[in-house]
Amino acid sequence: MWSPPGLGKTGLVLSALARVRCERAIVCSAEGFADEGAFVAEVGRLIAAEAKQETTASPARPSELVAGIVSALDLISVPVVLEDLHLITEPVAEALLIGVARYVRSARLVVTTRRRPRHDDLVERTLPLEPLEDATIERIVWRVRPGIDAARLRAIVSSAAGSPRLARQHSLGLDVQRSIVDGLSPEQRALVMALAEIETPIGLPASDARDVTLNALLAFGYVERGTTGIRVVPNLRSLVRAAAQSSEPSKRTALELASLDARPAACFEVVRLSIELGDLDLTMRTLDARGEELLALGYGEALFGVLGREPTPGTCPPALVSWRFAIADRIRRGPSLVWAAAQPEPVTACDRLIWCALTGYSGDVATAEKRVVAFLSDEAMRALHPEAAVLHADIVSWGGAPARAATLLEGIDVAEPRLRASRDLRLASALSRIGDGDKAAIVLARATETFRGLAPGDRTELRRILISTLLAASRFVELERLVGTAGPAIGASTPEVLSHLVMATERGHVALARRLLEHLRVFAGESLSIRFIVLYNDLRLRTFLGPFETLDRDARAALADERMAAIPDLVVYLFSAHCNVALLFGEPANVMPIPLPEVTEGTNAAMARAFNAIVTLRRGERVVLGAESSSSVEVTLALLRAEIELAIFDGTLDATVRPLDRALALTREQGLALDELSLLAVRLEIHLLRGAGGQGTEAASYELARRASELGSRRFELEAALGQWAISKERSASELLAMAESHESPIASRRARALLGKPAKLDAVDERVVAVVSTWHEHPEALALDLVHKRAMLPSGKVVDLRASPLYLRILETLFRAGGRATKEDLVQRVWEVRSYHPQRDDKRLQVAIHRLRRVLEQDPERPTLLVRDDDCYAVSTPIVLRTLA
Helix, strand or coil, X not given: CECCCCCCHHHHHHHHHHHCCCCCCEEEECCCCCCHHHHHHHHHHHHHHHHCCCECCCCCCHHHHHHHHHHHHCCCCCCEEEECHHHCCHHXXXXXXXXXHHHCCCCCEEECECCCCCCHHHHXXXXXXXXXXXXXXXXXXXXXXXXXXXXHHHHHHHHHCCCHHHHHHHHCCCCCCCCCCCCCCHHHHHHHHHHHHCCCCECCCCCCCCHHHHHHHHHHCCEEEECCEEEECHHHHHHHHHCCCCHHHHHHHHHHHHHCCCCHHHHHHHHHHHHHHCCHHHHHHHHHHHHHHHHHCCCHHHHHHHHCCCCCCCCCCHHHHHHHHHHHHHHCCCHHHHHHHCCCCCCCHHXXXXXXXXXXXXXXXXXXHHHHHHHHCCHHHHHHXXXXXXXXXXXXXXXXXXXXXXXXXXXXXXXCHHHHHHHHHHHHHHHHHCCCHHHHHHHHHHHHHHHHCCCHHHHHHHHHHHHHHHHHCCXXXXXXXXXXXXXXXXXXXXXXXHHHHHHHHHHCCHHHHHHHHHHHHHHHHHCHHHHHHHHHHHHHHHHHHCCCCXXXXXXXXXXCCCCCCCCHHXXXXXXXXXXXXXXXXXXHHHCCCCCCCCCCCHHHHHHHXXXXXXXXXXXXXXXXXXXXXXXXXXXXXXXXXXXXXXXXHHCCHHHHHHHHHHHHHHHXXXXXXXXXXXXXXXXXXXXXXXXXXXXXXXXXXXXXXXXXXXHCCHHHHHHHHHHHHHHCCCXXXXXXHHHHHCCCCHHHHHHHHHHCCCCXXXXXXXXXXXXXXXXXXXXXXXEEEECCCCEEECCCCCEEEXXXXXXXXXXXXXXXXXXXXXXXXXXXXXXXXXXXXXXXXXXXXXXXXXXXXXHHHCCCCCCCCCEEEECCEEEECCCEEECCCC
């Protein structure tokens, strides 16, 4: 709900809740909070308490809090009212509203603001409030001041401009030609205008000389005293600020008042006001004394914003620039990366190191490496060489050279425990990526031991690195022990939220994975890592569980993303997702090559070679697999899958048993539900290719169906159903037709179409499965129908051309769809496409059509043996099948 001030948004919302007899609601106003982080943190705390979830103890970055709020809103049933959302910055407000509009299904959220929502997703959910008509304003004035004279009434109605609040205030005796503060004494006016400049309640000492003035303002109703301090009454704040001729004196008094309060919210106000007044010396003294405390409490993004608003842009002193670099290093996404990329080379060593790191985080790996190499060659920066060396290894690793990164890390000699643990965590990740799993485990254990002995502040920062390391190495069991299984708390750090998304996807916790995906999409543009993890996990979920619309297009777009093309890790994983999508749709020949000159190191190379081999084999071309060893779970599974595919290609099906059993054991040990489903489908294919049906095929299809049902994968349920159909003696034509026409499983659909003799895109394994299955239970005496070429082959072997007789073809197709026997009603409705059957109208034309069709099919049409009458139905006396007839 939006409108200009004074039109009664809050009153309307509260009265609406009363009318629907709402007994409980969460109500929170942005008025009175020091910054948007504190407001969003309070909203998160209230919603988390209602949802019985955990939340962080202190305000985190607003975007992380917004993500958690969007995720938790579906878990509560009470209405949520957020007032005065125009008081927080537009990007955060819009991220919250868009996230709710797109992804929250069951919650009731009402927002009041003075900004007109601009985003398409919000327009239809917006209720604008219009100013009241003059007649309505007159009635309000008469209630407040009965007997008011006509001239004054007209003046009040004119000045109220349709606002009921202004009408009441002006009716209470304030001269409509003057501002709201004109009736106050100079001392009262100065104090109330100064308090209106401060965006948080301020605690003043009890002995302050302003007590008398303050008490007068309290008595007049201009200010109010709460548990957190003194503030201007929220409804009057905008009117008081609008009355100021010049805000500078008010801001200076406000700065003085804020300096009297030692709490963090007031400290942030000191920074903000001193920046706006150009008192950069005070800004620096405050930041040097309290900056780290503010950052620890979650004021990072707010501080980053106000430090960029110096009175004269471009004149910011170097010390203030250093603070902005330090804050950007805490944020590491969105505007901070854009700002850092546009900065010239900093002067100080710390700033220059952060500058190099932020360049790498933005995805410009080549530039980042040049900058950090130049840093290492500068003798003046020697004090920070160990940290720069660790950063250099990071950047090299991002560039797709984990072996070189491991060599660099092993060559760094550091004594300081925090940096040593940081180096070891990175080294463990690099060793995992080059396949040295045993050494990686030793280094990770060493890093974890050092990690436990660090101070709490150091452990907090390194915990993010540890989560990222375990995530990069796919060590999901250890990751789960570290972050838990219930989903992220409101306000959890970004690496923690991303780790929960990856674990939920791999374990098949579909509801949690999709919920996290939905609210992370709002922030995908802020960071390359968030964008990649959202894209990759979305492709994984949709490939295995659907929906499949636009999936191929989205996989190609992700692989062609220019921002990710510079990071081999990201490209190789997106390539693997693209290959899985291509195999799903039976199009291995259309796999896009990796847009890199070459991938030569460690798990990247092994992963690329494995998937290249798989799609090549599916194209029907043989490959030779090299000896590969890797401790990475994904790469090990990809290599085993390639080994299985090669054995299938060579026809040595017994050679698939060992790698298949090993791969299934690995997926169950690590809880990788999606990969387990895929391997169970491969096992069913192998049993079908053995060409004998029997208990092995039945058991394989049953296990696949059971696991697919548990995870809600209709795709694999249909693949299992096709296996059951293949070994069934009845082989119902209607069941096969239903699978062929379904859009829920591309693989089952195209194989069913091929078994029906219809055109279908088949890869090499599809062709072999269809060829083997089509020979089971063959009926040499069957009537074969070719719907593509419009022909039929009689049990005698005679081929009948039906191209000139579409009516006969429709009769035979209808009998096939009905299992060889159809009622007169079904035949009439399907063949002549009428809504209802009427004997007087339809019996005669059906009898004529059947009689003429018998002349085509029967040796003796007067004594039919193939197309016969069965009670009130017509039937084909021999099995009827679909087949392609040359």
